[in-house]
Amino acid sequence: MKRLIDKLRRTHRLSAEEYAALLACEERSVADYLRQQAGEVALAQFGNGIFIRGLIEIGNRCHNDCYYCGIRRSNTSVARYGLDRDTILACCKEGYALGFRTFVMQGGEDPSMTDEWMEQTIAAIRAAYPDCAITLSLGEKTREAYERFYRAGANRYLLRHETHNDRHYRMLHPAGMSLEYRLQCLQWLKEIGYQTGTGIMVGTPGQTIAHLVEDILFIEAFHPEMIGIGPFIPHHATPFAAEPAGSVEMTLKLLSIFRLMHPAALIPSTTALATLVPDGRERGILAGANVVMPNLSPPEQRKNYSLYDRKAAFGAEAAEGLRELSRRMEAIGYRLSTERGDYNHV
Numbered sequence: 001m002k003r004l005i006d007k008l009r010r011t012h013r014l015s016a017e018e019y020a021a022l023l024a025c026e027e028r029s030v031a032d033y034l035r036q037q038a039g040e041v042a043l044a045q046f047g048n049g050i051f052i053r054g055l056i057e058i059g060n061r062c063h064n065d066c067y068y069c070g071i072r073r074s075n076t077s078v079a080r081y082g083l084d085r086d087t088i089l090a091c092c093k094e095g096y097a098l099g100f101r102t103f104v105m106q107g108g109e110d111p112s113m114t115d116e117w118m119e120q121t122i123a124a125i126r127a128a129y130p131d132c133a134i135t136l137s138l139g140e141k142t143r144e145a146y147e148r149f150y151r152a153g154a155n156r157y158l159l160r161h162e163t164h165n166d167r168h169y170r171m172l173h174p175a176g177m178s179l180e181y182r183l184q185c186l187q188w189l190k191e192i193g194y195q196t197g198t199g200i201m202v203g204t205p206g207q208t209i210a211h212l213v214e215d216i217l218f219i220e221a222f223h224p225e226m227i228g229i230g231p232f233i234p235h236h237a238t239p240f241a242a243e244p245a246g247s248v249e250m251t252l253k254l255l256s257i258f259r260l261m262h263p264a265a266l267i268p269s270t271t272a273l274a275t276l277v278p279d280g281r282e283r284g285i286l287a288g289a290n291v292v293m294p295n296l297s298p299p300e301q302r303k304n305y306s307l308y309d310r311k312a313a314f315g316a317e318a319a320e321g322l323r324e325l326s327r328r329m330e331a332i333g334y335r336l337s338t339e340r341g342d343y344n345h346v
């Protein structure tokens with residue numbers, strides 16, 4: 001197994017069978033070795049600086065009904081909100097003062113939030129913060145919408161594919177949604193010129209090692225600039241309420257594999273990982289992640305952006321908790337970087 005990991009580090013790829021063997025292997029020493037190698041690669045690539053992104057959850061209204069997600073349309077027990085433009089700009093202002101140079105606007109697929117409104121919001125942030133990166137995470141749109149947002153000043157787009165297996169995709173999403181359109185969106189984003197992020201949840205119901213290998217091969221071929229990997233965590237008001245959460249070990253393993261495959265990728269240590277175990281954020285960094293995304297949303301709305309139960313949004317997971325986050329990173333030999341942290345093509 002260690003030879004496979006060495007090969008992955010050296011050549012950045014394995015065969016499907018080799019990935020499957022690595023994922024299936026439960027030996028502690030192999031997992032430790034994988035994490036150590038990926039941690040070394042991240043350090044060599046980025047030094048000990050961890051990029052910070054301010055996450056602004058701009059609204060939780062959503063016309064989709066994904067079975068895993070707490071803000072799905074059918075969940076009537078969550079209070080719905082949408083931030084107005086001034087509130088979003090105030091979040092950016094606060095974030096800028098704290099040192100953030102990337103703002104990530106994430107939200108549900110809300111038809112009442114028109115492309116025009118979004119375009120103007122992006123343009124307003126672009127005008128006020130010419131030195132900052134604007135990242136969007138707003139789900140599936142038309143190609144035209146992606147183009148308008150890009151022209152208005154957005155630089156990056158996050159859209160996880162969630163699973164690259166068509167049957168599995170349909171187990172997680174209602175009829176009307178398709179893997180095909182999701183992949184089409186990713187292709188458009190890349191063509192338009194966004195730094196594009198994709199990724200998966202680990203441990204969604206029905207997920208197998210064979211599915212994960214398909215995800216790995218897709219990511220290898222698509223070569224996204226950003227890769228988001230977090231454990232699935234059940235939400236009480238969804239069809240998956242009684243399902244178990246994904247495994248921390250498997251999440252870290254995948255994170256390390258992606259780091260070895262793609263040394264320059266921007267890979268966050270996700271909120272879901274930090275939610276599942278108290279030292280999750282640190283363990284993600286040590287396994288090869290190089291980005292954290294503290295919450296910059298208005299504190300009174302954070303509870304409503306409930307993708308899953310107990311989602312961390314305060315303390316080290318919050319923009320106002322940056323000092324605690326900084327302390328925790330320093331405790332493991334890292335520091336927060338206030339650089340913009342664009343993807344570096346080399």
Ligand code: 5AD
Pocket residue numbers: 068069070159160162200201230231232233234235272307308
């Ligand atoms: N557990 C973990 N992650 C989730 N997401 C949505 N619902 C959950 C959940 N229950 C993730 C999806 C989505 C991202 C914004 O949040 O992967 O792409």
